Amino acid sequence: MQLNLSRRLGNIKIGPRLLLSYSLILLLMISTLIFSASTMYQANKHATEVFQNNYENTVALDNIIVSMQIVGRAMRSIMLLHNDPVGEAREKKTIADARELYKTAYAKSEALSTDDKSKALLKLMNEAREKAVAINDRVNLLSDQGKRDEAASLLLNEGVMALEARQVTLDNYKIYLNAQSQEAVAEAARKFSNAISISITVSVVVLLLGGFSAIVITRSITNPLNSFQQAINDVRQGANLGALAQIDSKDEMSDMGFAVNQLLQDQVSAREKAEQDRQKSDQDRQKAEAENEALNNSVIAILQAVNQLSQKDLTARAPVSQNIIGTVSDSINQLTEETSKVLHGVTRIAGHVAEASGKVRSQGDLVSKTAADERQNVNEMILSLGEASKNMNQVATLAEQSNRSAERATQVTETALTTVNNTVKGMESIRETIAETEKRIKRLGERSQEISGIVNLINTIAERTHVLALNASMQAAVAGEAGRGFAVVAEEVQRLAESSRNATQQIGTLVNNIQLETNETISTVNRTIGQVVHGSEQAQQAGEQMRLTQEITGELVAQVRRITVASDQQKIMSAQMLEAVQRLGISNEHTARQIETQGKETQTLMDSAKQLVDSVNVFKLPKLA
């Protein structure tokens, strides 16, 4: 097969043959390099775009999560604040700032989302957020209207459900981004692997083709020369025409072969003619011998030049004589010059190959540098995700603390409820005691009324005594001197009666005062009973409120526990995302190693080009004009 190929190549001139062969090798190498560089550049570009896009999207998503956490914390603070308008205004300002942060982050995410699925997930996330915002606005409106219980109930029921729904949309969006990153990593790795495999395969094929073509071309040149040398030696040793080399090719070697054959045929013909004419004429024989000697010398010179050429010294030239051998020498010299030009071309092309390999090496270095930048970006992303994971851990810790605080609030509420119930029982006991006191005071009032009746009786007696004393005084006065002593007695009786009356009046006044004070005391006791009843009702209402507070606190505890569970899940997902990015970093390291391998392969290609130049340089070539 190789002989057939060499024979077929022999139909082509040596110069175009070498040019075609090396051009084919060079074209394959350049195509391989362009293909590998293009594939790796596109893979790198795609992976870089996806990573950059997902990194910015992750940052925006973290801002969205942060805004959501800020709003949730501010809403809970508003619910816990009572009669603190400054604190509520501060928390509402915090909510407004967080919403601005969300708008900025959402606009960023919307701008970064290019495919339909991410847009749909983003739209779902925004719809869940709008529901949560609407519920928060309703909660704020109810809180402003003083309906704190209704606001707290709305926040704890619909608000937490909306928050959870929103968290689900956020998680879906994050999962989608993570999957997109992993897909980009796999795509980049696959493209790099394919490019490297193709490059290695094509490089091996090119090397094999180059070696094979070099061997074939070399043999297509050296085989005819050896054949000619063998034929010439045979002819020199007296062989007949059967020793002439058979010429199958149509290149310069065939021309030279034809010339050599012609020369040998001429030599043989001349030798035969001389042999035939030797007997005819000695002069002709001598002349023929001389001519033959000259021809032999010329042939020897040609053979020496050919021998020098076979020693890969293309600077050798055959002497051009005036005889027919001169034509052969000229042909050999022309062949040598053409071969030198081709080898010069080969050397130049090999230099171009080496230069192209150097550029490929440079491009590989650039790709390696880009991969290094990418690794740095991935490391920064790992640091950012580590910080985000740390923040999420802090959020989880805060959620745990909130859970413990809520449980303490439940215990305190239970204690307060017990205290309020004891207060209600105490108020009932006080009411019973005051009712008993009222009965006793009423009985005291009745006793004082009885005293008043007795006092009235005494007063009546005193008045009648007074009247009697006055009548006695008047009668004594009428009696004149006779009644003067009686008048004194009557006066004393009247004075006693007045004293009694004054005393009874004072007693009556005191009794009236006692009755008034008793009535006032009864009124006070009744008011106190009313206040105690009102206090008991308020205490019962307080107990009911405390019971509602206990229920709401229980719901709050349950919600905080769910938040804690969600925070733990979020922490786990963050850790998974961090792990995925770390895997991405490892993939980048692997890619960098593959790029380094490619650089080594490129170096090998450069070495091959150099070896090609060296293999051509074994020919000693004349200097170009």
Add this chain to the structure above:
Amino acid sequence: MLPTQALTARFDLDTSSDAGQDGRKQGSYGKVSTLVSGASRQGFRIGGLRLMIPYEDGSELSEMSPIHRLSNAPDWFCGMANLQGKLTPVFDLARYVGVEHDRGAKRMLLVLAHGPDAAGVMVDGLPERLRLSDEDERADPDVAPKRLSPHLRSARYIGEQLWFDLDTRSLLDAIEHSIGVPQ
């Protein structure tokens, strides 16, 4: 009424009445000889009007008895009351002099004069014993209601209250005269 009593009473009353009238004519107060320091008087009230009489001018003090009005009698003539079997005319001095009774005080019936001249007047509350003193500040009796002024002997402040010394005889005569004259 015994003649000695009536005589004594008339004597005292006339003396007081004359002295009071002289005092008013002289334009000076407290010159009644009968109002000696340390003497006692029976004081009673009719609304805001405080009057005092000697004890011997009164004959009885009692609760309000049923009073039987007489037709065509003046409104200040309340009617006749049966006091221990004696028909006694009862007058409302408040209406007579134009003052209002003390609605919060217990209404009592004080019988002035004795025997057939006895007449009852409605007083507010129980009478009280007054002890006269030279240190009592004198007052102008003309500040009393006009219909009563002619029957006052004098006026003085006992404690912080203004008391008018009533001429019972003059008052009863005036009332008797008034009853005879159509109003």
